[in-house]
Amino acid sequence: MFVPMNKLLNNDQIRQEFQKALLQWFENNKRTLPWRERKDWYGVFLSEFLLQQTQVTQALPYFQKLIRTYPTVEALASASEDELLRHWAGLGYYSRARNLRKAAKVIVERFSGRFPQNYTEALSLPGIGPYTASAILSIAFNQPLPVVDGNVIRVITRVFNIEEDVRQTKTQKQIREIAAQLLPNQTPGRFNEAMMELGALTCQPTSPLCEQCPLQKWCLANRQGSVSKIPFKSPPAPKKRLYQFVLLFVATDGRLLTVKRPRNGLLASMWEFPTLETTPEELNTPEPIREFLSRYQTAAPIVLPQMKHIYSHISLRYRPLLLSVNLPFEFHSRFYVQQKWLQLESISLLALHNAHKKILTDTKFAEWWQRKGFENKR
DNA sequence: AAGACGGGGCT
DNA sequence: AGCCCAGTCTT
Structure with missing residues (x-):
């Protein structure tokens, strides 16, 4: 030196x-x-x-x-x-x-x-x-x-x-x-x-x-x-890969279930839709999650196209699933610290993180939402 | 001491 | 696709 x-x-x-x-x-x-x-x-x-x-x-x-x-x-x-x-x-x-x-x-x-x-x-x-x-x-x-x-x-x-x-x-x-x-x-x-x-x-x-x-x-x-x-920097750790389903529980009145993440870790205290960790294989064949979903007695989900989001240290691939449910509907989680059923326009007022904001602006989601006719009910 | 933690801009 | 950040907290 x-x-x-x-x-x-x-x-x-x-x-x-x-x-x-x-x-x-x-x-x-x-x-x-x-x-x-x-x-x-x-x-x-x-x-x-x-x-x-x-x-x-x-x-x-x-x-x-x-x-x-x-x-x-x-x-x-x-x-x-x-x-x-x-x-x-x-x-x-x-x-x-x-x-x-x-x-x-x-x-x-x-x-x-x-x-x-x-x-x-x-x-x-x-x-x-x-x-x-x-x-x-x-x-x-x-x-x-x-x-x-x-x-x-x-x-x-x-x-x-x-x-x-x-x-x-x-x-x-x-x-x-x-x-x-x-x-x-x-x-x-x-x-x-x-x-x-x-x-x-x-x-x-x-x-x-x-x-x-x-x-x-x-x-x-x-x-x-x-x-x-100069400056010289040793190479950073390789990017992790993350695969998950995003569960969009939709009540008959058009409200969606939103949940708040814990105050530490990834996307601290931000709101999102409940997620379910999976593997790259399962992400393309949503069959195995049927067992999980049967617990909530929901009908077969509508499967939206896979999406991608890049964080600086994580590469995330995720697939939204639309699940129609009847209220009252209880979602249990040890991970999330709070939950709310909200109309779509209220969600835009929430601190929703980017990866899930992208779902709402996605065309496939918008098409589905339009077809359900929630827009016309109000 | 090492990992974890976002996102936008640039090459 | 990879690298750059007007750093701090947790483990």
Whole structure:
């Protein structure tokens, strides 16, 4: 392992030139973002939750919607979990929404509605880890805490030509130490924002714009022509495959059974239609599930075409089954935490996850629904 | 220390 | 199809 103890780290004057060049670039090139326009910590707090593992362009519409719906931390703290989740639907990593609301509650109830000014206390809030704690305290309160996110990792590994695997704890520790040494005491918040903005706009993952980079003259990877190989990441775990039936229980009045998933794990706290795990073979020959269905004494299901949904770590193949039932009808499950019989239009107001939203907009489902005549009953 | 956890954009 | 993320929590 080779960390250049280069002048950037031990020469005050050169480090200051580096900081000045970066900050100057930031002032001239930073994007106009709603949480930068606001001067309060609440906007930063909300945006940092949204921006965890999420790009600015993806988070932007969600920020606008949420800041309007919950203008203050008190409003957010008193929001219902289901309502917040409905706003969050489609953004992913749904535990963030639950943690965001819990954190707001703690801030209101334990910290009198003010963000804790201490790194350790900030870290104790649900959903706030080392990155978010440092980001909020440095950006909103100008505390000298370095941030290390994907952008900073990219900028630092390139500037210092660090070729080790960035998934390794040891490499990450090394990057954190460098980030701490580069941080100016006067303007840590702007410096952190500048590092991340540079990573997003110039020091991009692929085809970075080195010619227009304000740090080019300090960048070792640029000098050695290794930019495209850095940062190095060991290959991720292969994608899992998941096969399931989706059970659309339809009552005679046209209502559908919806269920809420547990607060941990995949699609935390999101609503869906009950699912039944199966194998790739069974998914194409729904005969074997007849035994399961006979328990509910339902007529033969209407089998819709197989569908596909890709998560970052799971490849899901699923097939909706339409099952007509008479109420009262009891669905038992140890897995789901809540259930509701809802009309189709009420379901669209639910925090339904994407894979199952796709079922409702699927043409085959729409055709069937039309034929049943539920539309005409109302 | 390693897995689990979404979705959109880009190549 | 594969890779990139403005990370945190659980085990």
